[in-house]
Amino acid sequence: MSNKLVSVKDYEIYAVKTLPKTVLGYYTSGACEEYTLSQNKQAFNRLRIIPRMLRNVCNRDYSVTVLGNRVRIPIGISPCAMHKMAHEDGECASAKAAGKHGAIFIHATLSTCSIEEVARAAPDTIKWFQLYIYKDKEMTKTLIRRAERAGYKALVLTVDAPVFGIRYIDIKNNFSLPSHLRLGNFTEEKSVISKSDGSGLTNYVTSLFEEKLVWEDVKWLKSITNLPIVVKGILSVADAKIAADIGCHAVFVSNHGGRQLDTAPASIEALPSIVKEVGHRIDVYLDCGIRHGTDVFKALALGAKMVFLAQPILWGLTYDGQKGVEDVLEIIINEFDNTMALTGCRTLADIEKDMVVHESIYSKL
Numbered sequence: 062m063s064n065k066l067v068s069v070k071d072y073e074i075y076a077v078k079t080l081p082k083t084v085l086g087y088y089t090s091g092a093c094e095e096y097t098l099s100q101n102k103q104a105f106n107r108l109r110i111i112p113r114m115l116r117n118v119c120n121r122d123y124s125v126t127v128l129g130n131r132v133r134i135p136i137g138i139s140p141c142a143m144h145k146m147a148h149e150d151g152e153c154a155s156a157k158a159a160g161k162h163g164a165i166f167i168h169a170t171l172s173t174c175s176i177e178e179v180a181r182a183a184p185d186t187i188k189w190f191q192l193y194i195y196k197d198k199e200m201t202k203t204l205i206r207r208a209e210r211a212g213y214k215a216l217v218l219t220v221d222a223p224v225f226g227i228r229y230i231d232i233k234n235n236f237s238l239p240s241h242l243r244l245g246n247f248t249e250e251k252s253v254i255s256k257s258d259g260s261g262l263t264n265y266v267t268s269l270f271e272e273k274l275v276w277e278d279v280k281w282l283k284s285i286t287n288l289p290i291v292v293k294g295i296l297s298v299a300d301a302k303i304a305a306d307i308g309c310h311a312v313f314v315s316n317h318g319g320r321q322l323d324t325a326p327a328s329i330e331a332l333p334s335i336v337k338e339v340g341h342r343i344d345v346y347l348d349c350g351i352r353h354g355t356d357v358f359k360a361l362a363l364g365a366k367m368v369f370l371a372q373p374i375l376w377g378l379t380y381d382g383q384k385g386v387e388d389v390l391e392i393i394i395n396e397f398d399n400t401m402a403l404t405g406c407r408t409l410a411d412i413e414k415d416m417v418v419h420e421s422i423y424s425k426l
C-alpha cells in the first residue's frame with residue numbers, strides 16, 4: 062500500500078503516531094468529556110448539501126474582500142499556540158504556507174515565534190494578531206503596538222478564555238512548554254510555561270490573564286488602536302449584537318476547538334442565528350471542526366464570510382514544516398473547489414443558503 066498522504070485524516074494519523082505524548086495531548090484535547098470537541102465534527106456531518114446542476118462552473122473564482130484586504134480564498138489559519146512543538150520552524154512556516162495559498166494567518170499571543178519574526182518570514186502573507194488581554198495592561202498595549210508596527214491587519218480578541226477550560230489530558234500529563242522552547246512574544250518569566258503539578262498552561266493563564274474582562278475592555282481596545290477588531294469566541298446572538306453595537310468589525314463564531322466550555326454548541330450550530338442577527342452589519346467568521354472542503358461550503362452557505370482551521374495545520378506542520386502546511390491547505394482548497402464545481406457554484410455569490418439542509422428533514426420521508 063502507498064504511504065502517500067492524500068487527505069487531512071492521513072496527516073492526522075501521521076501526527077498522532079509521531080508527536081510526543083504531552084504535545085499530542087495538548088494539541089488534541091478538549092475540555093472535560095470532550096463532548097463539544099466531538100460535536101464540532103459531527104454537527105457538520107448532520108448537514109447535507111443539495112447540489113444544483115447545469116450552471117456552467119468554468120473559471121471558478123473564490124476571492125473575497127475581508128476587512129479591506131482581497132484574499133484568494135475564504136479559508137485561513139486559526140490562532141493556535143506553540144507551533145514549534147510540531148516543527149522547529151513554528152509559526153514562521155505556517156505563515157509562509159498561508160501566503161503561498163493567499164490565505165490569512167492569525168498569529169497567536171502564545172506563539173513560539175515572535176510577532177516580528179513572523180512578519181519578517183512572511184511579509185506577503187495577510188496576518189492578523191490574536192490577542193489575550195493580560196492583567197498587565199501596559200504589556201497588552203505593547204503587544205498591540207508591536208503588531209501594528211509589524212504590519213498586522215487586524216486584532217482578533219479572544220473572549221472565551223477568562224479562565225482556561227479543564228483539559229484532563231494536560232492535567233494528567235503535567236503539560237508544560239518543552240524546556241528548549243520559549244513563548245516568542247515575551248521575555249523572562251512570561252516566556253516560559255513551567256512544569257508544575259497539573260497543567261502548566263492553566264497556571265500561566267490563571268496568574269497572568271485578565272479574569273475580569275468585560276465589554277468595557279473591548280471599548281478600551283477600540284480606543285487605543287485603529288486596527289479592525291474581531292471578537293473571537295462568540296456563540297450567542299446577544300453577544301454578537303453587543304459586538305456589532307459597539308463597533309467591532311467582525312465576530313468569530315468559535316468554541317475554541319471544544320477546549321473551553323464543554324457542551325457548548327458546535328460553531329456550525331451557533332452560526333445561523335448569529336448571521337441572521339448581525340450578518341448584515343458586520344462580518345461573521347467561523348472555526349471548529351473544519352476538516353473537508355464540504356465543511357467550508359456548509360459554513361459559507363450558512364452565512365460565514367470566512368472559515369479558519371487549527372488542528373489540521375498542526376498535522377501538516379508536524380509532517381513537513383511549511384511544505385506540510387501547504388499540502389494540508391491544498392487538500393482543503395482542492396476539496397472546496399471540487400464541492401463548488403459539483404454544486405454548480407462558480408463564485409462565492411452562487412452559494413445559496415437552501416443548498417445546505419439538516420439531515421432531519423429526510424427522516425420525515
Ligand SMILES: Cc1cc2nc3c(=O)[nH]c(=O)nc-3n(C[C@H](O)[C@H](O)[C@H](O)COP(=O)(O)O)c2cc1C
Binds near residue numbers: 087089139170350370
Ligand atoms: C493546540 C491548540 C492551541 C490553540 N491556541 C489558541 C490560542 O492561543 N488562542 C486562541 O484564540 N485559540 C486557540 N486555539 C483555538 C483555535 O483558534 C480554534 O478556535 C479551534 O481550534 C478551531 O478548531 P479546529 O482545531 O477544529 O480547526 C487553539 C487550538 C488548538 C487546537
